[in-house]
Amino acid sequence: MDLERIFNAESVAVIGATKDETQQGYQALVTLQEGKFEGRIYPVNPEEKSILGLKCYSSILDIPGNLDLALITTPAQSIKSILYELGQKGAAGAVVLAGGFGELGEEGKKLEEEIVTLARENGIRIIGPNTPGMINIDKGLNLVGLKNIPEGNIAIMTQSGNIALNLITEANLKSQTGFNYYVGVGNEADIKFHEYLEYFTDDPHTKIILMYVEGLRDGRQFLQQASKTTQVKPIVLYKSGRSAKGSKSAGSHTGALAGISEVSQSAFKRAGIIEVEHPGEMFPVAESLAILPMLKDNSIAILADGGGHATIAADYLTELGIKLSELEKDTRDKLSAILPPNASLANPIDVAGGTDRNPAIFADCAEILLDDRNIHGLLIVGLFGGYGIRFAKKLSFMEEDAAHRMGKLVENSRKPIVLHSLYDYAKPHSLELLRYYDIPVYDSLEIACKCVEALSVYGSYRREYDKEGNFQLSWGSGAAREGQEIIDNALAEGRKVLLEHEAKELFRIQGVPMTRDYLAASEEEAVNCAKKIGHNVAMKIVSPDISHKSDAGGVILGLKNEHEVREAFNTIIGSCNQCQPGADIRGCLVSQMAGKGIETVIGMKTDDQFGPTVMFGLGGIMVSVMKDVSFQVVPVSEYWAKHMVDEIKSSVIFDGFRGRPPSDKQAIVNLIQKVSEVAQAYPLIHEIDLNPVMVHDEGLTIVDARIILKDEDQ
């Protein structure tokens, strides 16, 4: 693979090398020379003879022998000719630092496309542009010019140099874990997140991938790769820009809602990605996943030396869905033998001063607790690390003893220990020891609890991984000729919106049980249609020019006899003609009235990042105001369709509410899958809005259906 040669380049040219110490064209030369990079380094600058003792070349073509990789530090305008020369030299890749491309708008976007085309023609892959660069830490291939990066097995992929710096600084100051790769993906003009991800997945030294994302250029490919990656190693991801209000004025609820971050959240979750809520959790969660065994079951013990921290930790874990294990009698007996009588032996365990004279008792407690079959991990909260500081120096040695013993305990029990200490900032030796033994230490209770959660979530994902979670789209599969004709017909008429009866017909063709409804072009036809249905019908205007039917007076419900049908037909036609003179009116759709049921909405929207995405929620304010909706990107399997139904808070209503009988959840699950199927079968569909869908005790009724086709550029 190209990336293999790029990340392991044995020869690197620095285009725009300089003696100016503040420039990356200098700093990268320093880090390449001072680190353990063993390959050849070629500074390129026609105005210098040598830099930092390295011979300087006046042009790329002057470089002797092979060239694997180039760091280009020169401005946007210079890139094209450089790429051409790199092609001549048979280089595999170029790291383009310059800004001034897609991030600046249309003109920059054009330039970006040009350099990508040129790179392809010359067999070169581009990292960036608009990136701080790339580092293979193991190999000393450091093009960022950043020193003192702690080594480890976390690979960083980021869209912000500052966030990478943040992570590196955090690791240096607060951890003994570190990194093996750092790639600034920049504008993702050529190489995309998913390609780097594939490389890190195959790399045996990478244990975990840590990502900062503002937006994905190819979200679908990313999901596909991520769902493969997470089967072998964890991905921890923080996405910013979450508050951006995706309030595009779309024509349906689905349209208005799918821009929000819940789409990416549900997609990331299904791909097994650990998405963290706050940036401060990125490194700690990655560190915990990198160094600790996963939780084999979702229940742990809290060990505390004071009530306050114990209570707060219990609050957090409960909110995060982590259970506090019931202690075995034997465990309680053993604890009670070493702790004072007022110690709390329920979970959380509070030593109640029992460690004040000898903090090594923490290790005794930890041994007893992790020996309990019901306890799968341990969270220690409070003052450990500070006994020597608070009371007497000798206590710090006891703490160190405890650290040695607890460290080995994790290794022997294969159960994780996470420690919270309010003395971390004072950097006591005992906490350094814990980290040496791969026990992470956090000064934030909240973050410590989030790490425990990640150990549980990723552990259970790996145990219960569901193969249906794949994201492979097969465009066109399951399409029917008659279905395609409906779409082609609309397009031929210059329409981007299917008429209600067309949209319903499309679902009927795909095998969805539909109520009977007929298009009536005249009063007489309407009467005949109503007779076929058996009266009690609804009548709705059919016109490509009228999309808000009710507003135009185009909907009348509950027509019980011939007289009412005739009158309604004329009222609707009259009202619509008056409301929108000259509208192309095709007639009225005569439909069976839907029986009683629960009003829901099922939709499909083409998400900017992930493509077709199905939405489900209850009708009315539950969708539009309460935002109680669930999303899944297409294809949606039965497993994930069920998940969508169960995931909304208001889902309990389907189990029978206020004495109502339970509703037909399976019918919803089936319809969600059908919507997913239709979205795949007909790639020209942009948006589907089945709204409302009445769910009955048995079956459901799609009362109204709307399908919007793609614009040509979509």
Place this chain on the structure above:
Amino acid sequence: MDLERIFNAESVAVIGATKDETQQGYQALVTLQEGKFEGRIYPVNPEEKSILGLKCYSSILDIPGNLDLALITTPAQSIKSILYELGQKGAAGAVVLAGGFGELGEEGKKLEEEIVTLARENGIRIIGPNTPGMINIDKGLNLVGLKNIPEGNIAIMTQSGNIALNLITEANLKSQTGFNYYVGVGNEADIKFHEYLEYFTDDPHTKIILMYVEGLRDGRQFLQQASKTTQVKPIVLYKSGRSAKGSKSAGSHTGALAGISEVSQSAFKRAGIIEVEHPGEMFPVAESLAILPMLKDNSIAILADGGGHATIAADYLTELGIKLSELEKDTRDKLSAILPPNASLANPIDVAGGTDRNPAIFADCAEILLDDRNIHGLLIVGLFGGYGIRFAKKLSFMEEDAAHRMGKLVENSRKPIVLHSLYDYAKPHSLELLRYYDIPVYDSLEIACKCVEALSVYGSYRREYDKEGNFQLSWGSGAAREGQEIIDNALAEGRKVLLEHEAKELFRIQGVPMTRDYLAASEEEAVNCAKKIGHNVAMKIVSPDISHKSDAGGVILGLKNEHEVREAFNTIIGSCNQCQPGADIRGCLVSQMAGKGIETVIGMKTDDQFGPTVMFGLGGIMVSVMKDVSFQVVPVSEYWAKHMVDEIKSSVIFDGFRGRPPSDKQAIVNLIQKVSEVAQAYPLIHEIDLNPVMVHDEGLTIVDARIILKDEDQ
């Protein structure tokens, strides 16, 4: 006031003084002696002659002269006789460390009551029991034995010694701010939160009160005092135990819901208290409020040296409701003169490398930004403090220069600056300087943003303080004789639940417009009642023995003529008799059918901590599943009743939804106030449940009403 003498004691006895260094009876003697305490210290222990060079007394009565305060370190059983002797000596207070009281259950509770009674009889006030003690830091009156407490003007009130230790450690390590008081309230057996609060409110040296609360013994008195306190100084509070599921099996929605933490949240907010979400925010938020000017308006600028932190900070502030100011043209011009061309001059301002060679440019930018009339505060995020570490030592001097200038800028502009730095952990001198100038520094972006939010929230509270926010209950005010008779009558019959028509009658008496409904004891009466109403009536069983009317077949709706009324009467009576043989059946309530409207629930529940509390929400799953409800403790003024209606997410439904006309919000506001009034007027009422209340375009209909009276011990 007693507390005045206690907190400023000039003579202290330590009962249970000892030479054992691990005991508080020793440690407190050390901190009293080594600190700046200028009063007299009397160790009491019959077995020692002297401790730490202090003469030791064998009994309290042997102490010469006056005695203000005693620290009692001896066990629970010894307290009573000690209190008696302290009374003899005319002491003002006793700090009781011992556990073994109310926290252990019934027996402990009894002992606790006994010592409180005894203390009252002897004119002594008790801090605790079950407390780590109390400290007046200014006076050196340190009974906790904790050393190295940084001095400042934050008073700590806590229910956990560990959390206090946490705060003190944090202040020592990360701040130049500190404390003047520390009181562990313990079991609040005698002196309660509100009494300490009153003392700190009057104390001129206390700028802010910082509280850790697990539960309040007298929530109502606390709210009353807090709402006075926050008019002069801020209270920052963290409450744990928030996840505890208050799922008492009460007889109404109101009952089941009011146990949840939303009650205390809404009460704290109304009292002007800043309740923080995470324990890690306690100290930073208190520090910011203690040292910075408040925001004069809700819009600030973000100054960043990189995109990632800027984006995340903008996300957070937006979510917290803080606006990013529009920059004046003059501001943009001045910035553009000192920053590189690719700098972002929209808000957030990103210097884009413009500070890399001279971080003092941060101060230039800060000066320009705070000079802008639209900008009321500044959040600086990213790498400040680390330039000297990352690049070259000389840059650290430029950072120090910037720190001096920014520090003075806050003083001159009276606009706050909050700084986030990922280099805080490395303790660079420039950050120490910022803190010297009262600019707080945080290494968490989230916490820095929460501090900005607090400066905004408290600032606007002080500007817009609403006098109606008081919490004074006036039991019995507004009661009517006829109303009291209804309650007395039910009690006389041994009933704790008012019958529907009684509950409705009570509201009618209080001046609430009610629909006409009549109690019909016979079929004939039912027919006459229905005639008076004008047909289309509902009929419901009236029986003190049947509380779930629908389940017993006791409700039939929409009766349109005499025949239907007769039939329904007999059906209901028959069904109820069958369902509950021997039930005391009073007849049927014949009611006007409610018109169309929006289904809501208005209730009142007696909260354990705060007493009578009104609840409001939409009916059906919006209350029970979505928990979209609002609470306010009684008395609820018009201002707060409006707030309750607007506060629920689903409130938009009242403004007209899906083409419906707007609903009569004022009618809801009036009814909420009436419920509050009824709760005050009749102290014997424990719970009110008006459910459903149909809200119309004009007016509303209370369809069903239920009132539960207090048990004798409530």
